[in-house]
Amino acid sequence: MSSQQRRTAKITAIGKYLPDKILSNFDLEKMVDTTDEWIWSRTGIRERHLVRDGEATSHMATQAALDLLRKRQLDPKKIDCIIVATVTPDMFFPATACLVQNNLGATRAWGFDLSAACSGFLFALDTGARMIESGQYSNVLVIGADTMSAILDYTDRATCVLFGDGAGAVLLEPCEEGTEGIIDSILRCDGSGAEYLYMEGGGSLLPPTAETVANKQHFLVQDGRAVFKYAVKWMADISAEVAERNSLTSQDIRLFIPHQANKRIIDASAERLGLTEDQLLSNIDRYANTTAATIPLGMADAVEDGRLQPGDNVILAAFGAGFTWGGMYIRWSKIH
Numbered sequence: 600m601s602s603q604q605r606r607t608a609k610i611t612a613i614g615k616y617l618p619d620k621i622l623s624n625f626d627l628e629k630m631v632d633t634t635d636e637w638i639w640s641r642t643g644i645r646e647r648h649l650v651r652d653g654e655a656t657s658h659m660a661t662q663a664a665l666d667l668l669r670k671r672q673l674d675p676k677k678i679d680c681i682i683v684a685t686v687t688p689d690m691f692f693p694a695t696a697c698l699v700q701n702n703l704g705a706t707r708a709w710g711f712d713l714s715a716a717c718s719g720f721l722f723a724l725d726t727g728a729r730m731i732e733s734g735q736y737s738n739v740l741v742i743g744a745d746t747m748s749a750i751l752d753y754t755d756r757a758t759c760v761l762f763g764d765g766a767g768a769v770l771l772e773p774c775e776e777g778t779e780g781i782i783d784s785i786l787r788c789d790g791s792g793a794e795y796l797y798m799e800g801g802g803s804l805l806p807p808t809a810e811t812v813a814n815k816q817h818f819l820v821q822d823g824r825a826v827f828k829y830a831v832k833w834m835a836d837i838s839a840e841v842a843e844r845n846s847l848t849s850q851d852i853r854l855f856i857p858h859q860a861n862k863r864i865i866d867a868s869a870e871r872l873g874l875t876e877d878q879l880l881s882n883i884d885r886y887a888n889t890t891a892a893t894i895p896l897g898m899a900d901a902v903e904d905g906r907l908q909p910g911d912n913v914i915l916a917a918f919g920a921g922f923t924w925g926g927m928y929i930r931w932s933k934i935h
C-alpha cells in the first residue's frame with residue numbers, strides 16, 4: 600500500500616468457542632412449563648451451549664481468541680488492541696478485555712469492553728475498523744462474548760429458553776480502501792427502548808441488596824412482543840438501507856449474517872432484502888441467542904462451511920437492548 604492510498608480494515612482471521620455442555624429444548628421441558636414444539640416454532644431454537652461452574656465470559660473470549668491466533672499463526676505480542684463486546688463481563692471492572700489480554704500474553708495491547716448488547720459486536724467491529732483506518736494500529740482483536748446463562752432466571756419460561764453462551768473473535772488488519780474489507784456501516788441507538796429489555800439490579804442505580812436478589816432484579820427482563828415488533832422493522836430497515844446505499848441488489852449479496860434472536864426476525868429481514876435461503880446464515884437452532892457472539896459465530900460457521908470466498912459481498916445486521924441496531928457491508932477477504 601503506498602502512502603497515497605487510504606487504508607481501511609479487513610477481517611483476516613476468525614475464531615470461535617462454544618462450551619461443550621448442551622441444554623436442549625427437551626431438557627428445558629423438565630425445568631419450566633414449555634415444549635420443544637413451542638420453542639422451535641416460535642424461535643427456531645433446538646438447543647444452546649452453556650458454560651460450566653467457574654467458567655465466565657473471559658474464559659470463552661480467550662478460547663475464541665486462541666483459536667484465531669492459532670489459525671493466523673500470529674504472535675499475541677503483535678496485537679495492538681483488544682475490544683470485547685459483552686453485557687456479561689466477568690465483573691464490573693477490570694474490563695474483560697484486560698483479563699483476555701493477560702490470558703493471551705498480548706503484552707503490547709491495550710483494550711476495553713464495549714456494551715451494546717446484541718449489537719455489541721457490530722459496534723466493536725466498526726470501532727476497530729476506525730482504529731485501523733487511523734493508521735495508528737495494525738492488529739485489532741474484536742471479540743463478541745456473552746455468558747447469558749449468568750443473568751437468566753431458569754424459572755421464567757419467557758426468557759430462559761431464548762439464550763445461550765458463546766464467543767467469537769475476529770482479527771482486523773489494514774487493506775487498501777475500496778478493494779476489500781469493511782466498506783460501510785450504519786449504526787444507531789434509541790434509549791427510549793430501554794424499558795423493553797434490561798437487567799436493572801446491581802448497577803449504580805440499584806446496587807445489590809438482599810431485597811434486589813429476592814425480587815429477582817439481577818435477571819434479564821424482556822417484553823418479547825414489543826422487542827419483536829421493533830426488531831423486525833429496524834433490523835430489516837437498516838439491512839436494506841446499507842445495501843441500497845452501496846447499490847447492492849439481492850443478486851449482489853453472497854451472504855446475509857444477521858443477529859440470531861429469533862428465526863422469524865431473521866427470515867423477515869432476509870425477505871426484505873429479497874434473499875433466498877442459501878444467501879442467509881442461520882445457526883440459531885444450535886446456539887440460540889448468544890447476544891454479542893451471534894455474528895462472529897455466524898461468520899466462523901460460514902467460513903468453516905466454505906460459504907464465503909474472497910470478493911463476496913456480505914451484509915451484517917443486528918438489533919438489541921438499548922435499543923441498539925446496525926448494518927454493515929463487508930467485501931470478504933482471504934481468511935486464515
Ligand code: UT7
Nearest residue numbers: 633634637641717756757760823824826827830860861919
Ligand atoms: O436479541 C435481543 C432482542 N430480542 C429479540 O429480538 C426477541 C424478540 N422477541 C421474540 O423473539 C418473541 O417475542 C418471543 C420468542 C420472546 C416470544 O414469542 P411470541 O410469539 O411473541 O410469544 P408471546 O410472548 O406473545 O407469548 C405467546 C404465548 C403466551 O401465552 P398466552 O398469554 O398467549 O396464553 C406466553 O405466556 O406463549 C407463552 N409462552 C410460552 N409458552 C411455552 C411464552 N414463553 C413460552 C415458552 N413455552 N417458553
